[in-house]
Amino acid sequence: MLTLDMDQLSTQEIQQYLQYAIAPRPICFASTIDLEGNVNLSPFSFFNLFSMNPPICIFSPSRRVRDNTTKHTLENIKVVPECVINIVNYNMVQQMSLSSCDYPKGTNEFTKAGFTELASEFVKPPRVAEAPIQLECIVQEVITLGENAGAGNLVLALIKKIHIKEEVLDGNKHIDQTKLDLVARLGGDWYARITEANLFKVEKPNTKLGIGFDQLPVAIIASNLLTNNEKAQLANFDILPESNLQQISSLTEATIVKIKLALANQETAVAWEIIRTSI
Numbered sequence: 001m002l003t004l005d006m007d008q009l010s011t012q013e014i015q016q017y018l019q020y021a022i023a024p025r026p027i028c029f030a031s032t033i034d035l036e037g038n039v040n041l042s043p044f045s046f047f048n049l050f051s052m053n054p055p056i057c058i059f060s061p062s063r064r065v066r067d068n069t070t071k072h073t074l075e076n077i078k079v080v081p082e083c084v085i086n087i088v089n090y091n092m093v094q095q096m097s098l099s100s101c102d103y104p105k106g107t108n109e110f111t112k113a114g115f116t117e118l119a120s121e122f123v124k125p126p127r128v129a130e131a132p133i134q135l136e137c138i139v140q141e142v143i144t145l146g147e148n149a150g151a152g153n154l155v156l157a158l159i160k161k162i163h164i165k166e167e168v169l170d171g172n173k174h175i176d177q178t179k180l181d182l183v184a185r186l187g188g189d190w191y192a193r194i195t196e197a198n199l200f201k202v203e204k205p206n207t208k209l210g211i212g213f214d215q216l217p218v219a220i221i222a223s224n225l226l227t228n229n230e231k232a233q234l235a236n237f238d239i240l241p242e243s244n245l246q247q248i249s250s251l252t253e254a255t256i257v258k259i260k261l262a263l264a265n266q267e268t269a270v271a272w273e274i275i276r277t278s279i
């Protein structure tokens with residue numbers, strides 16, 4: 001295993017390792033304005049949701065590693081503490097990338113990247129009409145993480161309004177995850193596209209207590225045919241299996257194949273029934 005001490009690495013090397021490792025990252029496509037009303041639009045993947053009540057997300061325009069200058073987005077936010085965070089889908093990805101060029105201050109990246117301005121209702125910066133979701137935000141605070149090249153600046157954005165295109169909603173007016181076609185940033189030039197084909201569900205365990213690996217039958221723990229994901233599905237069952245089940249020291253290959261099939265279909269109760277009836 002390669003082990004590296006951050007103190008021994010250059011900022012470029014740190015960037016190389018961490019941006020590949022901490023991925024995929026969602027993209028905040030932020031529109032801001034300066035005191036003269038000039039519009040700016042830039043993407044930031046140091047971004048996430050941090051609070052529901054109050055609803056706050058944070059993104060980080062860093063000091064440029066190249067020359068330690070600050071981003072126009074940050075300069076704008078310091079004088080007009082408002083922004084719109086536009087959510088980026090696959091259809092927008094090349095234009096979004098184009099907008100990240102270091103155009104001179106005062107350049108409107110809506111124009112440069114071919115996006116359409118849509119007036120906001122609560123804040124002054126415009127929304128990206130093409131974005132499937134737009135969040136109107138008031139900037140609560142900017143936390144500066146340092147003065148050196150590469151230092152981040154946390155922009156705490158309080159979300160006041162969310163606009164969602166009808167086409168990504170389901171029948172209950174909720175966002176349909178399969179319809180959003182989101183993109184995310186990884187290391188280097190890599191992006192991920194979140195299509196229905198690569199989405200999957202993992203049942204939330206927080207309403208019931210899973211029995212845990214330590215309560216699994218010996219034959220399950222010892223099996224090389226079951227993956228750790230499959231063992232975790234079994235360990236995430238809420239009914240403590242009878243103690244004699246824990247003593248099962250062997251299961252036939254045919255039984256394990258049946259268990260695997262049930263788990264692949266998210267039928268954990270069925271998988272436990274197969275184990276129970278195998279003795």
Ligand SMILES: Cc1cc2nc3c(=O)[nH]c(=O)nc-3n(C[C@H](O)[C@H](O)[C@H](O)COP(=O)(O)O)c2cc1C
Nearest residue numbers: 042043044045046060061062071072073100101102
């Ligand atoms: C997908 C993507 C994600 C990015 N994420 C960040 C980021 O999190 N922080 C940052 O400082 N720059 C990031 N950048 C680079 C900025 O978008 C770029 O420096 C931009 O020109 C800043 O514009 P501004 O000076 O007009 O604010 C990203 C670029 C792309 C294409």
